[in-house]
Amino acid sequence: MPPAKKSKQDPVDVSLTRRPEVSLDFPRAWIEFTDPADKDQIFRCDLTWLTSQWTCIYGSGCHGIERTKPDDGCCVLGAHFSDKDDEKRTKKYAAKLTATNWQYFDEGHRNGLIEKDDEGARKTRVVDGACIFLNRKGFEGGEGCSLHSYALAVGKQPLEVKPDVCWQLPVRRTFEHVTRPDGSEILMIMIGEYDRRAWGPGGHELDWYCTGSTEAHVAIEPVFVTERGTLIELMGKQAYDVLATHCEARMATLTAARAVARRQPPAEAALTLEPFAPHPADPA
Secondary structure, three states: OOOOOOOOOOOOOHHHOOOOEOOOOOOOOEEEEEEOOEEEEEEEEEHHHHOOOOOOOOOOOOOOOOOOOHHHOOOOOOOEOOOHHHHHHHHHHHOOOOOOOOOOHHHHHHHOOEEEOOOOOEEEOEEOOEEOOEEOOOOOOOOEEHHHHHHHHOOOOHHHOOOHHHHHOOEEEEEEEEEOOOOOEEEEEEEEEOOHHHHOHHHHHOOOOOOOEHHHOOOOOOHHHHOHHHHHHHHOHHHHHHHHHHHHHHHHHHHHHHHHHOOOOHHHHHHHHHHHOOOOOOOO
16 A cells, blocks of 8 residues: 555644554564465564454454544545456456445445555545445445445455455565575565554554554454454465464463563563563453
């Protein structure tokens, strides 16, 4: 996704907003392993994020990234396409939507689905302040992403239907070509948290953002479980299985450490948990 632009308004001081949100900088635990499907690739994965208790709370307490549109989640900018195939797939499934499950059915067919941003990048149109595929609060066919709802209704995963950036959030995948001291080269694939910085300079001005908010860290199961489909699509099944093994081992040791910490004074408890680098937005 192209970076969110800085607005002309003063930057939002996250520490002063009405919603509790942790700092962007805190210790993280990482794991690196060779891709079982390609020895020339290394995965570097953020265990702190992947074993956190984050979950999407759209419709259940999400405040939206723009204060004036709290019911529109992170859809106010529209979705930038990653490539031509991404756009083609989105159009394919948009053609399957009806006026019953898509609020902007008539608008989409009359004036199109796509627009360009100021840099010429192609994206879904913004209509009435948010993505054209977002059914607004009160729509009889159900609020939320019409493509997401369609996927669930026909037994597909949302990642098969929605634009890439929409189903990947809040997991971020980046690539880096690395030359090692012996001259060999590998592709480093990083799997981590799509935090405010990932949106570009404008990310610091979002009025609220979920990944660092304590309000969104309320899941019973960790991210590597709830986002299993996303991670398999991004990594491949073999690599995901390796990741899951490391995550499960970390969860077991972290659970044991928390049991010890609960019996200690706060200062000692913090020292007990410090080596595990738990996500600070998770419940204490």
